[in-house]
Amino acid sequence: MYKIDPTRTDLVEEFYKNPSGPHSLELARVVNLLRLLPMEERIIIVCTKPHAEWTLAKMPKARGDRMEYYDDLVFDDYDAAVRKVFQIRWQAATGVDPG
Amino acid sequence: MKKIMGYSSAWSVMPGDSLDVMVSTYGPDRYRASLVRVICGNDDPDFDVYREEEVAASFAGEYPGREQITISGSYVTIPSSPLVTGMGSFTIQAWVFPTTPEKGAQGLISNWDAASASGFALMIDDNGAAAMRLGDGRGATVEASTGKPLAKRRWHLVSAAYDAAAGTVCISQDFIGPQFEASTSASATLAVGFTPAMGSTQPLLMAGMPATHPAGRPAASHVFNGKLDRPRLVGRALSLADSAALGWDAAPHERETSVIAAWDFAREIGSTTIADASPNGLHGRAVNLPSRAVKGFNWSGREQNWRAAPQEYGAIHFHDDDLYDAEWDPDFTYEIPKDLRSGVYAVRLVAEDDEWYVTFYVRPSRGTTTAKVAFLASTATYMAYSNIQWTWHEHFGEVAECYWTTMQPGEVFLQEHPEYGLSTYDNHSDGSGVRYASRLRPVHQVGPKTAPVWNINNDSHILGWFEAKGIAYDVITDEDLHREGVALLEPYSAVVTGAHPEYYTTPMWDGLKTYLARGGRMAYLGGNGFIWRCAMSEAMPGVVELRRAEDGIRYRDEEPGEYYMEFNGEYGGLWRRLGTSPQALCGVGTVAVGFDVSGYYVRKEGSFDDRAAFIFEGIGDDEVIGDFGFFAGGASGTEIDAVDFALGTPPHTLVLASSEGHSAKTMIVPDEIGLNHSAMGGDQNPKVRADMTFFETPGGGAVFSVGSIAWPGSLPHNGYDNNVSRICENVLRRFVDDTPFTMPAA
Numbered sequence A: 001m002y003k004i005d006p007t008r009t010d011l012v013e014e015f016y017k018n019p020s021g022p023h024s025l026e027l028a029r030v031v032n033l034l035r036l037l038p039m040e041e042r043i044i045i046v047c048t049k050p051h052a053e054w055t056l057a058k059m060p061k062a063r064g065d066r067m068e069y070y071d072d073l074v075f076d077d078y079d080a081a082v083r084k085v086f087q088i089r090w091q092a093a094t095g096v097d098p099g
Numbered sequence B: 001m002k003k004i005m006g007y008s009s010a011w012s013v014m015p016g017d018s019l020d021v022m023v024s025t026y027g028p029d030r031y032r033a034s035l036v037r038v039i040c041g042n043d044d045p046d047f048d049v050y051r052e053e054e055v056a057a058s059f060a061g062e063y064p065g066r067e068q069i070t071i072s073g074s075y076v077t078i079p080s081s082p083l084v085t086g087m088g089s090f091t092i093q094a095w096v097f098p099t100t101p102e103k104g105a106q107g108l109i110s111n112w113d114a115a116s117a118s119g120f121a122l123m124i125d126d127n128g129a130a131a132m133r134l135g136d137g138r139g140a141t142v143e144a145s146t147g148k149p150l151a152k153r154r155w156h157l158v159s160a161a162y163d164a165a166a167g168t169v170c171i172s173q174d175f176i177g178p179q180f181e182a183s184t185s186a187s188a189t190l191a192v193g194f195t196p197a198m199g200s201t202q203p204l205l206m207a208g209m210p211a212t213h214p215a216g217r218p219a220a221s222h223v224f225n226g227k228l229d230r231p232r233l234v235g236r237a238l239s240l241a242d243s244a245a246l247g248w249d250a251a252p253h254e255r256e257t258s259v260i261a262a263w264d265f266a267r268e269i270g271s272t273t274i275a276d277a278s279p280n281g282l283h284g285r286a287v288n289l290p291s292r293a294v295k296g297f298n299w300s301g302r303e304q305n306w307r308a309a310p311q312e313y314g315a316i317h318f319h320d321d322d323l324y325d326a327e328w329d330p331d332f333t334y335e336i337p338k339d340l341r342s343g344v345y346a347v348r349l350v351a352e353d354d355e356w357y358v359t360f361y362v363r364p365s366r367g368t369t370t371a372k373v374a375f376l377a378s379t380a381t382y383m384a385y386s387n388i389q390w391t392w393h394e395h396f397g398e399v400a401e402c403y404w405t406t407m408q409p410g411e412v413f414l415q416e417h418p419e420y421g422l423s424t425y426d427n428h429s430d431g432s433g434v435r436y437a438s439r440l441r442p443v444h445q446v447g448p449k450t451a452p453v454w455n456i457n458n459d460s461h462i463l464g465w466f467e468a469k470g471i472a473y474d475v476i477t478d479e480d481l482h483r484e485g486v487a488l489l490e491p492y493s494a495v496v497t498g499a500h501p502e503y504y505t506t507p508m509w510d511g512l513k514t515y516l517a518r519g520g521r522m523a524y525l526g527g528n529g530f531i532w533r534c535a536m537s538e539a540m541p542g543v544v545e546l547r548r549a550e551d552g553i554r555y556r557d558e559e560p561g562e563y564y565m566e567f568n569g570e571y572g573g574l575w576r577r578l579g580t581s582p583q584a585l586c587g588v589g590t591v592a593v594g595f596d597v598s599g600y601y602v603r604k605e606g607s608f609d610d611r612a613a614f615i616f617e618g619i620g621d622d623e624v625i626g627d628f629g630f631f632a633g634g635a636s637g638t639e640i641d642a643v644d645f646a647l648g649t650p651p652h653t654l655v656l657a658s659s660e661g662h663s664a665k666t667m668i669v670p671d672e673i674g675l676n677h678s679a680m681g682g683d684q685n686p687k688v689r690a691d692m693t694f695f696e697t698p699g700g701g702a703v704f705s706v707g708s709i710a711w712p713g714s715l716p717h718n719g720y721d722n723n724v725s726r727i728c729e730n731v732l733r734r735f736v737d738d739t740p741f742t743m744p745a746a
Helices: A009-017 A025-034 A078-094 B240-248 B379-385 B397-401 B409-416 B455-469 B478-484 B506-517 B582-586 B610-616 B723-735
Strands: A043-049 A053-058 A068-075 B004-008 B018-025 B030-040 B051-055 B061-064 B075-078 B090-098 B106-110 B120-124 B129-135 B141-149 B156-163 B168-175 B186-191 B204-206 B209-212 B218-221 B226-234 B259-264 B273-276 B284-287 B291-294 B315-318 B330-335 B343-351 B354-362 B373-377 B436-438 B473-477 B494-497 B521-524 B543-545 B588-603 B636-643 B654-660 B691-696 B702-705
Touching: A009 A025, A009 A078, A025 A078, A043 A068, A043 A078, A043 B409, A053 A078, A068 A078, B004 B343, B018 B030, B018 B343, B030 B330, B030 B354, B030 B455, B051 B343, B075 B218, B075 B259, B075 B273, B090 B106, B090 B120, B090 B240, B106 B209, B106 B226, B120 B156, B129 B156, B129 B168, B141 B168, B141 B186, B156 B240, B168 B240, B226 B240, B343 B455, B354 B473, B373 B455, B373 B478, B379 B436, B379 B455, B379 B478, B379 B543, B455 B723, B473 B478, B478 B506, B494 B723, B506 B521, B506 B582, B521 B723, B582 B588, B582 B702, B588 B691, B610 B654, B610 B691, B610 B723, B636 B654, B636 B691, B702 B723
Parallel strands: B004 B354, B373 B473, B373 B494, B494 B521, B521 B702
Antiparallel strands: A043 A053, A053 A068, B004 B018, B018 B330, B030 B051, B030 B061, B030 B343, B075 B204, B075 B284, B090 B156, B090 B226, B106 B120, B106 B204, B120 B129, B129 B141, B156 B168, B168 B186, B209 B218, B226 B259, B226 B315, B259 B273, B273 B284, B291 B315, B343 B354, B436 B543, B588 B636, B588 B654, B654 B691, B691 B702
16 A cells, blocks of 8 residues: 655645645645545544634544544634645654654 | 524425524524525635625514424334233334444333333343333333344344233344354343333334423434334233244234234335234324335345335334434514515524525416526435535545545534434445435535535526526426426426536426427536436425435445335436436536546537537637636536437537546546546546537427536636626527527438
8 A cells, every 4th residue: 555755745845835736646645645544533624714714623433522623723724724634644644744 | 613503494485485494593592584685605705706685574683592402313103002001911022123233222112101110112222132121100110131232234033022920021132144143142031020010101112212302292212223124012922932923924913813013114115104004003103214115124135126025125224313304493484475586595594603594495486487597496406415424424535525624614513413414425323325315404505605615505606697697587496396397397498407406306307308308498507417316205395315226426335125215116326227318318417526626618519510609609719618617717527427429418419518627536437437447537538528518409499518517616707707608698598589499400
């Protein structure tokens, strides 16, 4: 199975420049992998004010469970929230914080 | 985060109708209600096209808020009967197929009154084992358990016999699963120690235990996940052998004179009626849409159609997240004024800093029209999608949608409140597919200002375009077409679809096809249309049923042997697999799906044919069409359709334009391929394209199709002044001209 090379900071830079894509083939593979992390480990984006404010949360394990919010992470730009999700999931997948 | 939600008693109304509006607040003790006409519901500030118009309404004003409680879970209720409450010795049994035996106590068959500890409760206990509870009527209870968990998704005959003479209760579970698996059969006998009080005033419930809703009406608790088949009640204590014989007997009341009730779920499939086959007639009803027409414990596999072998489809599958009607109390009623113009409307509810739109559709009075163009709102599709939660339940959700899970406030509410039910894209909590979706509950993602922009919110780009271009239109809905057929459409010169008319009942299909054959005109301004056959029910209005048979873009699998729909016995699945493909109706059918990048159209030879000249007036020969728009910057995207003459595209169809610029993640749909291969994506596969088509009909009508869900999202670009808008206007102006179209020479 494909594994992310944590030294590929060029892919991180490419994503941060253009989070919504389209991406290079290599970055597309990375994005796919980060989107396939186990559900219970996924950090997701939650819109708190329509079109204006977002935060991050941990996906609850079961239906009906409350969201676990990252209260200290508040974004007024959606792409900034996406970059943070990418950063956190990259670290979860590789053990290395891409910064 | 949600502070207010609501729903209405109907989606389609006409002047003179009454519309009940139900509202719940979550915290605020006041709210305001007003009426708006929805002109364009997409409120993305970067797009700047949102438009609503406040309309004076009799109900407008401030109201006290209160929370209205919703309880999900399907069950059967049988009215209390002296035949039950007067029992001495008795045996209760059913075939049981538990799908979540581990979830805790679940009622199987019970008239248990917890307050007085009277009645009985055949149940699954906290250990997942079959159990029987009895009480002395003064608070003391005894519970006999087999002590062995039932096997998940395996059939067992569960029986409990109370022997008054011996003062004992015997509980048993007989496993009839595959012969290579360990048996979970077990039984136990317990001395009761008192004379059970049978005088429960509660109804007899199956798949739950009697409870009272906070609003005071009867309800169920401890709802069961799984299937029940052949529940029986006998007025004497049967031995284990006699009980097993009774369980296998298709008509026990013909031989066993002590039978009190022998419910036969194979009778009255398609209704809420639960029939007792015994002479006692202890009939009842099913609540909250459990799944009927499902395989019974004795299903042989020799027959796939429940109508051909009803005796093998005698089970009902219950789910703890089934929901038909939330049954909230109305807050107010809106009498639709005689002079209210046809359109899409919403009751705007505001509580503190939160708001909610209860969207509904006003058609002209029956038999009248107020415009030459009818916009056909895809309400069957809106229902099918209502309260969709697939993307955050499904491991492959993000790679399918090409996005990072982003939950809107309403979706967070759904995650935290599963009692609001699911969509036909989801799986129940026990993993089985959801077949029914109801509008008689608050539904997210169906209204203005909803995200992602889908359903009526995407369709309202077309309404906004109508308004910008001064094109008069009436609004009609799928439910109207289902009920009235071609008579609904015939008065109109042209019908305009929404962006995604995906789900069609047979009466809808027949009505539209007949309209076109008789000279009607249709502008299909979307993609992935006319794909799945669904069903609606007179007995249970406000619901679509879906069986996702065989293949197609299926977000959930369908249970083998259950491809025939409950509501009408029709075979479910893709219209294409039924031999009636969308290509034969509108020229194009779905070929690909992808959400990351949208494409644009380039003109093809057909666009230069004289027959198509009116469509391309003002469009340059080399002009790229729709390289802009709300959906990833293009008019061809998300779900796209193309011609297929082998599947029925009329041979004289002109391919006017085809799309380019699709990405590797826009992939061929499963119904287009026999196997996966290494050229599935739009960057390499020439079949990944949308075709814009036009053809005339012998009756003087015509059909124009664009084959892309993204198309309407391009209409508002540049103040509705662009080539997507121009092409649509060219088409509509000609379609409302009553001069017949003529067929091309052969």
